[in-house]
Amino acid sequence: MTSVSSSSEFHHQHHFKSAEHQYASSKQGIWLFLCTEILMFGGLFVGYLIYHSLYPTVFKNGSETLDWKMGAVNTVVLLVSSFTMAAAINYVQRGLHKIAAIMLALTIACAGAFMVIKYFEYSHKFHVGTVPGKFSLVDPSCAAGGKRAECESKISALLKNPAELEKNHVSAEEVARLKAVISQPKWEMFYGFYFVMTGLHGVHVVAGAFLIFWVFIKTLRRKVGPEYYTPVEGVGLFWHVVDLVWIYLFPLLYLVG
Amino acid sequence: MSSAHTKTEHGHTDHNYLNHGSGIWSWMTTLDHKRIGLMYFATVATLFLIGGFFALGIRLHLAKFGTTPLLDPDTYNKFMTFHGAIMVFMVIIPGIPAFLGNFVLPIQLGAKDVAFPRLNLASYYIFIAGALIAASSMIFNQVDTGWTFYTPYSTAKTSNGVILLVLGAFTMGFSSILTGLNFIVTTHKLRAPGMTMDRIPLMIWALYSTSIIQILATPILAITLLLIGAEKTLGVGIFDPDLGGDPVLFQHFFWFYSHPAVYIMILPAMGVISELITAFSKKTIFGYRAIAYSSVAIAAVSFLVWGHHMFVSGQSTIAGIVFSIITMFVGVPTAIKLFNWISTMYRGTVTFEAPMLFALGFMFLFTIGGLTGVFLASTGMDVHFHDTYFVVAHFHYVMVGGTLMALMGGIFYWFPKMFGKMTSDLGGRISWVLIFTGFNVTFFPQFVLGAMGMPRRYFDYLPEYTNLNQISTVGSWLIGLGFLVGLITIIHGILKGEKATDNPWGAKTLEWQTSSPPPHENFTTTPTVTAGPYDFR
Numbered sequence: 001m002t003s004v005s006s007s008s009e010f011h012h013q014h015h016f017k018s019a020e021h022q023y024a025s026s027k028q029g030i031w032l033f034l035c036t037e038i039l040m041f042g043g044l045f046v047g048y049l050i051y052h053s054l055y056p057t058v059f060k061n062g063s064e065t066l067d068w069k070m071g072a073v074n075t076v077v078l079l080v081s082s083f084t085m086a087a088a089i090n091y092v093q094r095g096l097h098k099i100a101a102i103m104l105a106l107t108i109a110c111a112g113a114f115m116v117i118k119y120f121e122y123s124h125k126f127h128v129g130t131v132p133g134k135f136s137l138v139d140p141s142c143a144a145g146g147k148r149a150e151c152e153s154k155i156s157a158l159l160k161n162p163a164e165l166e167k168n169h170v171s172a173e174e175v176a177r178l179k180a181v182i183s184q185p186k187w188e189m190f191y192g193f194y195f196v197m198t199g200l201h202g203v204h205v206v207a208g209a210f211l212i213f214w215v216f217i218k219t220l221r222r223k224v225g226p227e228y229y230t231p232v233e234g235v236g237l238f239w240h241v242v243d244l245v246w247i248y249l250f251p252l253l254y255l256v257g
Numbered sequence: 258m259s260s261a262h263t264k265t266e267h268g269h270t271d272h273n274y275l276n277h278g279s280g281i282w283s284w285m286t287t288l289d290h291k292r293i294g295l296m297y298f299a300t301v302a303t304l305f306l307i308g309g310f311f312a313l314g315i316r317l318h319l320a321k322f323g324t325t326p327l328l329d330p331d332t333y334n335k336f337m338t339f340h341g342a343i344m345v346f347m348v349i350i351p352g353i354p355a356f357l358g359n360f361v362l363p364i365q366l367g368a369k370d371v372a373f374p375r376l377n378l379a380s381y382y383i384f385i386a387g388a389l390i391a392a393s394s395m396i397f398n399q400v401d402t403g404w405t406f407y408t409p410y411s412t413a414k415t416s417n418g419v420i421l422l423v424l425g426a427f428t429m430g431f432s433s434i435l436t437g438l439n440f441i442v443t444t445h446k447l448r449a450p451g452m453t454m455d456r457i458p459l460m461i462w463a464l465y466s467t468s469i470i471q472i473l474a475t476p477i478l479a480i481t482l483l484l485i486g487a488e489k490t491l492g493v494g495i496f497d498p499d500l501g502g503d504p505v506l507f508q509h510f511f512w513f514y515s516h517p518a519v520y521i522m523i524l525p526a527m528g529v530i531s532e533l534i535t536a537f538s539k540k541t542i543f544g545y546r547a548i549a550y551s552s553v554a555i556a557a558v559s560f561l562v563w564g565h566h567m568f569v570s571g572q573s574t575i576a577g578i579v580f581s582i583i584t585m586f587v588g589v590p591t592a593i594k595l596f597n598w599i600s601t602m603y604r605g606t607v608t609f610e611a612p613m614l615f616a617l618g619f620m621f622l623f624t625i626g627g628l629t630g631v632f633l634a635s636t637g638m639d640v641h642f643h644d645t646y647f648v649v650a651h652f653h654y655v656m657v658g659g660t661l662m663a664l665m666g667g668i669f670y671w672f673p674k675m676f677g678k679m680t681s682d683l684g685g686r687i688s689w690v691l692i693f694t695g696f697n698v699t700f701f702p703q704f705v706l707g708a709m710g711m712p713r714r715y716f717d718y719l720p721e722y723t724n725l726n727q728i729s730t731v732g733s734w735l736i737g738l739g740f741l742v743g744l745i746t747i748i749h750g751i752l753k754g755e756k757a758t759d760n761p762w763g764a765k766t767l768e769w770q771t772s773s774p775p776p777h778e779n780f781t782t783t784p785t786v787t788a789g790p791y792d793f794r
């Protein structure tokens with residue numbers, strides 16, 4: 001393995017004047033890409049805003065069935081990961097590869113932890129049946145037909161079955177909240193937004209974890225260092241945006257209601 | 258353009274980008290923007306033939322009304338969908354930026370390549386992947402929604418092929434974003450010494466404005482298409498009135514992208530025309546800044562006009578009026594361009610080679626398309642014309658008469674630079690005559706049909722529409738023939754064309770200061786720019 005300063009990897013590409021020129025260009029490209037990410041989530045935020053104003057009670061009751069503790073833990077996990085990512089960039093810039101790699105590994109671990117917590121949240125919703133439209137009903141034909149009010153939902157079936165409630169760790173408090181939700185028409189709307197927004201964010205977390213793994217390998221192989229750290233910084237910026245989106249999603253979905 | 262340090266000696270063509278590496282693999286893995294541009298050319302041309310096949314099928318079917326149709330209604334709807342989806346997402350949107358833009362943008366800036374060559378190649382393969390995903394819906398599960406995927410039909414009624422088609426369009430949108438991003442950074446960071454922003458050719462101003470739209474609008478399409486996918490797989494309900502959603506929200510989201518996308522199609526075409534008009538008038542362009550800034554102005558206004566697609570969707574009268582007025586604003590920068598082009602030709606030494614004919618054809622057809630656009634922007638008239646053949650004729654005049662005319666003109670104009678050979682000018686002119694005549698024969702009657710009330714997208718029509726429909730169908734054959742002649746001329750040019758000089762048209766922009774075809778890194782020495790791009794005097 002070559003030392004940082006003598007490695008040929010750090011030469012800039014032929015069409016740039018200098019390494020600084022290349023770095024500035026790459027950074028502009030990354031920022032432009034991040035704009036598109038924000039705009040894409042923007043579409044969902046607009047949709048959320050519209051339907052929140054159309055069905056305020058649905059969104060309030062739906063929000064109350066989410067586990068804000070898990071969401072809060074996840075927020076902390078992501079904030080920590082943002083810190084470790086920023087630290088990793090700093091260490092790479094200073095040529096401290098070992099500690100940089102550790103920081104990157106910690107960031108990936110945080111991403112993993114986030115997804116594990118999300119898995120528990122999701123699976124609980126699958127169990128109790130607070131899922132988007134198509135799957136929220138026992139009888140799929142109810143979704144298509146006009147007699148949805150008469151169709152019994154998965155949740156009301158569950159709420160009548162104490163053994164099932166026990167098995168799925170549904171507290172009395174949650175029973176009350178679930179009842180409040182399904183008493184509202186169009187209640188699946190909230191879960192549609194919940195799953196699409198957190199799902200798309202989750203895809204970004206996984207993609208971000210893979211990207212961090214990629215720069216983690218680069219760091220271990222010393223392909224990045226004080227003279228060339230564009231990939232680490234770019235991935236870092238992407239990761240901060242992923243965090244940022246969650247910082248907005250958490251209060252919007254879990255707290256505001 | 259003065260560029261004292263550029264070597265332009267003739268016969269320096271023994272080593273160029275075409276023979277820089279050999280074999281199919283050197284093309285597949287190339288990072289050279291010129292080769293990637295040509296790869297887009299081949300791909301888009303193939304897709305255009307497929308889209309054209311569906312178009313001819315539709316027209317052939319509509320040549321006869323009544324009991325013995327060529328296609329059954331279901332197949333007709335699928336033909337119409339694939340024609341629209343292919344032409345919009347795979348031909349007209351990537352056509353000029355990804356093909357001509359990729360080829361000329363870095364050379365016109367005096368750069369060796371785009372800012373991110375590997376990303377550029379990746380965009381190409383992402384585009385191919387998207388096209389394949391979308392095309393697979395033709396095999397597995399055909400779609401009959403039209404290219405607009407209007408809900409609730411697309412989400413609640415029709416087949417799951419929609420998922421494949423929207424996924425393909427999503428992927429191609431990703432490619433579009435990355436190309437736009439690449440162009441913006443290239444324009445900002447890789448201009449040759451002396452190439453200030455008020456010296457960049459107007460083609461680049463157009464591509465730059467296009468890239469802004471690509472970056473700002475495409476993400477909205479991305480989320481909209483993802484929501485259609487989520488709607489179909491999960492039943493999210495956001496567009497489904499049954500579940501509490503609103504199909505009109507889909508229209509807002511869809512047109513918030515797709516109206517700016519119209520300018521993704523037409524702005525680069527306007528850039529091409531600016532190059533052609535000045536080169537074939539041998540005159541400095543009139544009002545450089547006005548044309549340059551009008552491109553940016555069109556890009557800016559494009560985001561505020563989507564509501565004119567929704568005059569009859571139940572939006573409020575006030576919204577209708579506001580969208581109507583803002584829509585008419587688009588006419589201002591467009592007219593600025595058109596008048597400046599005419600002023601450029603005035604007292605110029607105008608010659609009528611094939612590219613110039615296409616440029617004039619563009620101006621003629623686009624003016625008709627643009628003026629009928631004012632009709633449709635007027636709320637009162639739009640209620641009558643909405644979803645009739647008037648709209649079909651209007652957007653074909655704009656998109657085909659505009660974009661494809663410019664694309665053809667651009668191909669014939671830059672062909673000598675691309676291949677170092679000339680196309681037959683006669684072939685180009687015959688192609689132009691056929692396309693131009695055929696185009697008017699096909700689409701002008703559709704204005705009349707629309708005004709008479711023939712609805713668009715219908716599989717059959719009333720007997721009184723027969724004559725005009727038959728004229729329209731004959732015209733479509735002329736267009737087909739015209740493009741066939743164009744294709745033959747291009748292939749003939751590649752195989753047997755005369756050797757081109759470095760600057761066969763006597764143009765002034767930087768790409769003509771290097772050899773034909775250019776070397777791998779575009780210039781043997783980086784050019785230094787000392788004057789504006791069209792310095793003919």
